[in-house]
Amino acid sequence: MFLGRVIGEVWATRKVSDLEGHRLLVVEALDTGSGPPAPMVTPVVAADPLGAGVGEEVIVAFGKAARVACGGDGDFALEAAVVGIVDGHQLNAGESA
Amino acid sequence: MFLGRVIGEVWATRKVSDLEGHRLLVVEALDTGSGPPAPMVTPVVAADPLGAGVGEEVIVAFGKAARVACGGDGDFALEAAVVGIVDGHQLNAGESA
Amino acid sequence: MFLGRVIGEVWATRKVSDLEGHRLLVVEALDTGSGPPAPMVTPVVAADPLGAGVGEEVIVAFGKAARVACGGDGDFALEAAVVGIVDGHQLNAGESA
Amino acid sequence: MFLGRVIGEVWATRKVSDLEGHRLLVVEALDTGSGPPAPMVTPVVAADPLGAGVGEEVIVAFGKAARVACGGDGDFALEAAVVGIVDGHQLNAGESA
Amino acid sequence: MFLGRVIGEVWATRKVSDLEGHRLLVVEALDTGSGPPAPMVTPVVAADPLGAGVGEEVIVAFGKAARVACGGDGDFALEAAVVGIVDGHQLNAGESA
Numbered sequence: 001m002f003l004g005r006v007i008g009e010v011w012a013t014r015k016v017s018d019l020e021g022h023r024l025l026v027v028e029a030l031d032t033g034s035g036p037p038a039p040m041v042t043p044v045v046a047a048d049p050l051g052a053g054v055g056e057e058v059i060v061a062f063g064k065a066a067r068v069a070c071g072g073d074g075d076f077a078l079e080a081a082v083v084g085i086v087d088g089h090q091l092n093a094g095e096s097a
Numbered sequence: 098m099f100l101g102r103v104i105g106e107v108w109a110t111r112k113v114s115d116l117e118g119h120r121l122l123v124v125e126a127l128d129t130g131s132g133p134p135a136p137m138v139t140p141v142v143a144a145d146p147l148g149a150g151v152g153e154e155v156i157v158a159f160g161k162a163a164r165v166a167c168g169g170d171g172d173f174a175l176e177a178a179v180v181g182i183v184d185g186h187q188l189n190a191g192e193s194a
Numbered sequence: 195m196f197l198g199r200v201i202g203e204v205w206a207t208r209k210v211s212d213l214e215g216h217r218l219l220v221v222e223a224l225d226t227g228s229g230p231p232a233p234m235v236t237p238v239v240a241a242d243p244l245g246a247g248v249g250e251e252v253i254v255a256f257g258k259a260a261r262v263a264c265g266g267d268g269d270f271a272l273e274a275a276v277v278g279i280v281d282g283h284q285l286n287a288g289e290s291a
Numbered sequence: 292m293f294l295g296r297v298i299g300e301v302w303a304t305r306k307v308s309d310l311e312g313h314r315l316l317v318v319e320a321l322d323t324g325s326g327p328p329a330p331m332v333t334p335v336v337a338a339d340p341l342g343a344g345v346g347e348e349v350i351v352a353f354g355k356a357a358r359v360a361c362g363g364d365g366d367f368a369l370e371a372a373v374v375g376i377v378d379g380h381q382l383n384a385g386e387s388a
Numbered sequence: 389m390f391l392g393r394v395i396g397e398v399w400a401t402r403k404v405s406d407l408e409g410h411r412l413l414v415v416e417a418l419d420t421g422s423g424p425p426a427p428m429v430t431p432v433v434a435a436d437p438l439g440a441g442v443g444e445e446v447i448v449a450f451g452k453a454a455r456v457a458c459g460g461d462g463d464f465a466l467e468a469a470v471v472g473i474v475d476g477h478q479l480n481a482g483e484s485a
Contacts, residue, residue: 001218001238001239001240001272001273001274002236002237002238002239003204003220003236003237003239006189007129007130007131007188007189008129008186008187008188008189009186009187010100010156010181010183010185010186011183011184011185011186012156012181012182012183012184013182013184014147014148014181014182015147015156015180015181015182016146016147016165016166016180016181018165018166018180019156019180019181024098024156024181026100026129026186026188028129028130028131028132029236030236031236031237032201032202032220032222032236032237033201033222033235033236033237034201034222035222041130041236042099042100042126042127042128042129042130042138043099043100043128043129043130044098044099045098045099045100045156046098049210050208050209050210051208054189055189059204059206059209059213059218059239061271061272061273061274062273063160063161063257063273064161064257064258064261064268064269064273065261065270065271065272065273066271066273067161067162068210068212068269068270068271069210069212069271074161074269075161075165075171076162076165077158077162077163077165077166077178077180078098078158078162078180079098079158079159079160079161079162079163080098080158081271083209083210083212083213083271083272084206084208084209084210084213084218085206085207085208085209086204086205086206087205087206087207088204088205089202089203089204089205089220090202090203091201091202091220092200092201092202092248092249103383104323104324104325104382104383105323105380105381105382105383106380106381107294107350107377107379107380108377108378108379108380109350109375109376109377109378110376110378111341111342111375111376112341112350112374112375112376113340113341113359113360113374113375115359115360115374116350116374116375121292121350121375123294123323123380123382125323125324125325125326138324139293139294139320139321139322139323139324139332140293140294140322140323140324141292141293142292142293142294142350143292151383152383160354160355161355164355164356171355172355172359172365173356173359174352174356174357174359174360174372174374175292175352175356175374176292176352176353176354176355176356176357177292177352195412195432195433195434195466195467195468196430196431196432196433197398197414197430197431197433223430224430225430225431226395226396226414226416226430226431227395227416227429227430227431228395228416229416235430243404244402244403244404245402253398253400253403253407253412253433255465255466255467255468256467257451257467258451258452258455258462258463258467259455259464259465259466259467260465260467262404262406262463262464262465263404263406263465268463275465277403277404277406277407277465277466278400278402278403278404278407278412279400279401279402279403280398280399280400281399281400281401282398282399283396283397283398283399283414284396284397285395285396285414286394286395286396286442286443297480298420298421298422298479298480299420299477299478299479299480300477300478301391301447301474301476301477302474302475302476302477303447303472303473303474303475304473304475305438305439305472305473306438306447306471306472306473307437307438307456307457307471307472309456309457309471310447310471310472315389315447315472317391317420317477317479319420319421319422319423332421333390333391333417333418333419333420333421333429334390334391334419334420334421335389335390336389336390336391336447337389345480346480354451354452355452358452358453365452366452366456366462367453367456368449368453368454368456368457368469368471369389369449369453369471370389370449370450370451370452370453370454371389371449
């Protein structure tokens, strides 16, 4: 799982039927490490069963965890989902948000 | 899942039988992040059950999600597939496409 | 699995029900390689069934391994967990901790 | 799945029994992206059920897909395999091979 | 799977019970590519059912493959394992070891 920020939304009319009815968010990883900045990584597209808004901090899970989060039985054409909307975090460098 | 652009197609006569009849696209990740450019990553080869064209923006899923998208029961020698063809996206920096 | 250090904790009130009752740690990878420093990678969010403290060195596992570690049966919306709290390591460059 | 080139072969006498009889190739990712060069990534070791030669372009799959490609039932100590030997590819920058 | 070198060992008294009795090695990826050096990646912690020594070249597998290699039935809190100890490799640049 990773800590990310919702930076937008994506729409697809032509899609596999399992994705019908799922909001698809674009989430970028937050670099909360203690060292020099990590290189940016390209954002992830995650289904959102929780109703996160753009700008919110979220926890994203992959694979079966994402399918379970979306109510699937595991046989589901989806492999990333928001599993939590973050209230706050406390990092050892003293940063809190 | 990630947001990518179809940059081409690949053909293989000698392949495992599960890949017969599947169009195989070469997809590169779109860097839609809000920060400095992410380092490029090498493209992915994805099966395409939806008929995406070169230049189109797509959502790619991995693992079991890809096998389900291609109609498999999970026991399938394939682990990346196009699961959506993107109509548009809205990113918080105001970019929309 | 990877060797990491716990750098903080994250809280989410709105989350999928499978995450209820799990402490969620932010863990960054330790660069124990013998060569030049590896680029930093963005930290991982891991469930913690062992009670690791901030600053402790831990082993993190992904996927089904993480679900098993947290007592799940595999159908669990969680894909990273602390599976060990490190007492020490011995690396061939002679570093030990 | 990714597009790679076979750069060599590796031998192991001491190995888990599931690997007996499998040729193990070293495959490096081809950087076919349209932008600036991607950073090199360290090569992958893949089982080869198809008989690819050194220098040939191949498609490599991971996880269950690889086990299925090698004739396993999924309970198999192997997680990368050549699933196709490439005849050619057409990329939108006009490059073809 | 990847080709790595054992650079050390890690000990954990507090760990999930599935890890009891498993030697845990720290393995770093070997950069055997033909191009410019790949950026270093942070090392992996892998269970070792084969008895590899520090300094030896090994093949590491992830996920279910690792659990099978360690004798598990798949429901096992472990996701990386040494599956082969390398006798030698031949790479197309003529390097052999």
